[in-house]
Amino acid sequence: MIKIKSDLCKGCDICIESCSKNVYTKSSKENKKGVYLPCPDNQENCNNCHLCELMCPDQAITVEKDESNKKSNVGDGSDKEDVEE
Ligand code: SF4
Ligand code: SF4
Numbered sequence: 001m002i003k004i005k006s007d008l009c010k011g012c013d014i015c016i017e018s019c020s021k022n023v024y025t026k027s028s029k030e031n032k033k034g035v036y037l038p039c040p041d042n043q044e045n046c047n048n049c050h051l052c053e054l055m056c057p058d059q060a061i062t063v064e065k066d067e068s069n070k071k072s073n074v075g076d077g078s079d080k081e082d083v084e085e
Pocket of ligand 2: 002018019020021022023024045046047048049050051052053063
């Protein structure tokens with residue numbers, strides 16, 4: 001399971017570019033800073049390498065092993081703190 005803290009994300013896309021499994025896509029949804037968030041749309045491809053988590057300069061990503069939960073969500077621009085699936 002991949003969680004993205006929408007309030008911390010600055011939309012640098014490092015997570016999208018660093019993931020060799022193409023787990024992330026760019027969302028059309030913005031957070032409250034007007035940033036278009038990454039969306040872990042293809043979580044079924046994730047091998048839990050944690051690279052995206054390590055590469056994120058703002059510690060906005062948490063990768064947890066959870067085989068039973070494959071779908072994902074991104075922030076909706078509201079004041080909600082965390083985004084998870
Ligand atoms: S690397 Fe972190 S700050 Fe950059 S787009 Fe991904 S989640 Fe947001
Ligand atoms: S943990 Fe690895 S495979 Fe999974 S989304 Fe992050 S970079 Fe991609």
